[in-house]
Amino acid sequence: MKTEQFYTEYKPLMFSLAYRMLGSVTDAEDIVQDAFLTLYKSGSDHIQNMKAYLCKIVTNGCLGLLRSTSKQRENYIGTWLPEPLVITASEETDPMQSYLQKESVSTAYLLLLQQLSYLERAVFLLREVMQYDYQEIADIVGKSSANCRQIFHRAKRSLYVKDDPDHLDRFDQEQTANLVEQFMQALASGDATRIVKLLSADAVLVADGGGKVRAQLQPLHGPMPISHLTSNFLKKLPGNVTYRLTMVNGLPGIVVYLDGKTLTVLSFSILDGHIANLYFVINPDKLTHVV
Template sequence: MTAVGGATDGGDAAASFDPLRPMLTRVAYRMLGSVADAEDVVQDAFLRWLGADRAAVREPAAFLRRTVTRLCLDQLKSARAQRETYVGPWLPDPLVDDGEGEADDVTLPLMLALERLSPLERAAFLLHDVFGVGFDEVAATIERDPAATRQLAARARAHVRDARPRYKLEKERGLEIAHAFFEASRSGDMQALGAMLAADVGMWADGGGKRPAAAVPILGKTLVMKVHRSVAVLLRKYGSTLVHTGMINGLPGFVTREADGEFQTTALDIEDGRIAAIYVMRNPDKLKHMH
């Protein structure tokens, strides 16, 4: 299923590529955690498709998925070096109400767990367990034999097991909690806020060194409530406008416009009816696609 040079017209290439673009973007985003990088990779794949002998490709979807995955593997090598110098906690770009992505259960905690995997483990897990690609095709994509590929996927599965949701939270209930959380934070109702939080709740805020954010995760109910007490004072003083309540990377949450005019997303991981983790995205570079 190799392709060689010999392009026909660009319209023909686009006609066969565009229906596959959403799927390819999902693969790239879940590999990289960046909307802009995923779009760049998919565009690079299109340029390669434009120059390929498309008549010789029996399965365009498999060929392009393989191309995108390999481009992502190349990009992850440099991304790892960049993460080592990243300021504060790193979170993936927020996808709001990503209807296509919700179906594969790749939530924000799972994406963070994928960060701890090797690039090959991540590719094997995502392609097989998330996108349902057979091991023979996965093996060909990552250039390993099927037995080794199965081992990579099994190791990945073991590492991310705890990050997969134990039960499916009803969407409407999750959004109710998210809205109540915003209202309690804005009003300064610490009693209501405390009742929503799990005892071992944690908060991660990604400012990327571009906007104020906690430099390390804040762990424990008392500390998180202390932070939100300060947040409530700022909300009352400067105002924070609720823009949207919805699913963010598969978790209930909300989007606000802050006093500096920038967006902010807050995603809540809810377990047994209480908020177990709070993920706040403040890095403007990771919020550009939302404008």
């Protein structure tokens, strides 16, 4: 099998792993491209397990990037959110996008993963998502199988203490899409009263401007403060504001454009028929891939 065939078969899986590890679409794409470039240069005749081989390159590439950029994350201005994974109209029939929509890539889930150490995240994903046994994981990350078992259980306990990852991915597609569409209409009209009705009593808004644009630096709690902020969000903007309801990180979300350029991407988590969390990615560096 040629490298092009391996690329077609394994790229969705490798991107899914890298994106979960990094929370960055652009960095994940770079890591995956580098992995297949390495494969192209080395050839495939000596490789017995192609999936494991690519997973090892991608995992180590992600770990190396995370360690080299850890200082940047520590000094990040405001709240960090993952780069949004947005589906365009032309990508709706793309096999990779179809694969990712079935995976656990919601913003809330990615934020939970980011709370794990780099190694915990790698071991957890290789076990939980890739379904590798502990010896295979040990070969990939360079630890003993017993150590990998301990790391996995520690990571899983940590996630379940913070929340139930499975719960984050259980949602009613039609209900969620309806709530998000109502929110989009209320946002467009600046209807604060309507926004309040859509939010849960303990709703939280998180915005990521990265210090590049003006944004709420700390999470905002409660329906009234959130409705006030969001209903006034677009009123002060010069130019033509338009909206697109689409899939963001596997769930219904919104892309907002100002004069045809991407201004922000909104994703949500829904609980008991109300919007529980709102995630605004406004940092322009995280929106370069969104059209």
